[in-house]
Amino acid sequence: MKSESNYGTINIPQPGQESPKKIEYIFENNNALFPENIEIYKFKTPYYESLQQIERLKNYFNIKNTTTKEDKDKILILSEKKVIEIDKNNGYFSYINNEKLYNNKIYKNIPTDSEAIEIAKKFLIETKLFSGRFQSVSVTAQKAENEAGETVVMAKDVWFYPVVNGRPIYGISRIIVTIGNKGEIEAVCKYYRDFEFYKKEKLKSLEKAVQEIKEGRASSNIPPEATKAHIKKSFLGYWEDPEQQYLIPVYVFQGETAINNKIEKFDIFTPAIENVELVLNKNIDEEYFSTQKD
Template sequence: MNDYKRYCRNILFCLMAGILGLLSFIKANQGYPDLYIPRAGQPLPDKVDYKLEAPLTGLPHQAPVYKYKITQITPNDATELAQKLGLQGSVEYDSVMKRYLVRDGQKQLELEAESGKWEYHDYAVWGNVELNKSIPSDEEAIRAAQTTLDQLGIKTANFNIRVIPQTAGGLMGNEKIVRKDVYLMRMLDGKPVYGVSRIIVSVGHQGEIEAICKFYHELEFDRTVELKNVEQAYTELKNKRASINIHPDAKTAVIKQIKLGYWEDAGPSSSQIYVQPVWVFRGDAYVNGEVEEFDAFVPAVEGVKIADIP
């Protein structure tokens, strides 16, 4: 009988230990997957002497995590969006790329079935550098972009806006602006979203809309989480457990700013369903007496790392 009681106690102890271990694991990574943040295309320096000048006070200890609104895009969705854009073609489905296509002459809409991201181009004018265009001012381009997005039902209040002129020519000193791309960069909880989270509206001749690219998922609040200590994130940066964009010949780097942002993955909803906070480090790298800006991203949720770093 005593052996039986001892056996039961051992079983109970093992069960409790397993449960506590599981709870500790869940608490450690809070149930969120590793982030797919691209590494810099250029090689990293063998060793960088990082110096921290950015203040560590006033940084948040908690932040919301958001998740994708999972909705399966249908042919009717593609038809409705195409009609709003003025396209009259029929809907085709590309089973390989998992996207819907609508073509109307040289106008084309591509709508991803899993993510809801889409691109519209009028190829008669977009990228056509031979046309003689009257390109609007930055302010006029922004107004044209916002008016079009309002008509499409896309709210832009939580986006930062900047305009990038696109040019052609220049070999013989005759460079000209062929369109203006209005970038609308998403903000969440007052913080910038890095990665693909943006809208790009290409504005051409007299404010004509040449292209629209909606590169983000619709989101909803998931929950508020405790953040990784920023000193720990700094250690991960120094140990190359971060996505670091720095000159390959840098020997010394001074971190002058640390802030919290978010990262949205470029992949489909099936590979990543959360938009998680990240610590963003910015500063100056010193290369042979010259100063080069650098930045780095470290996942901010405790227990989460960059997916391709062992």
């Protein structure tokens, strides 16, 4: 069903677990100051820009003698073991070197985290994929068993998350560069669209956002057994999913709850402006919850 809201729908994942049936929200250190209005951004038409970026990728990785397959939604560019896939609807794309990625038959000399970040950033700058908005960076290790049965690091994933006006962007928005043997780039995933200022909107009051949380009109990963949720921090961010036309501001609440004497952390997201239809989608990858952690 198509939304009649001015800004359409915002799809935020709701974990498959049940929500707590009865829970008390306790707000601690509730001294955060929020503006009266907040900036709204509109995504640019990304498809043609992505095609230019793909040409730079082909040159960088020396991809020649390609075969192209295309349907109404995607473009596949194939060259031996190298594959580039472009989503025509939003401009997201990925590059994978299938000969190198996940290959546990060869010994891999993997860079340190700081070296991997330097290599990935240099690559993004050279291919004009880097934006000054990428101010949040993290590194994770891909591990597997080698032929000797030892668990070894096979690659480093460098995650670049955008920030706008000091506020993190949650959801799918990121670029991931996979660094393998001797610093070689084995994969790139661009799930980021550029955007431009659209207008300012009045911020939904914090009191109304809190009431919506209590009424279940928010996305949270609070364990179902929880009876008390201690909100430690509240701030503004933005949310991007593939179908949005606008970058939507959200209230972000982070806190803790005790389950069997063990502290569990949680996040809560709810739209920070009116005229947005919130869709709690249980089919979206829950890793969107874990982006841009403090």
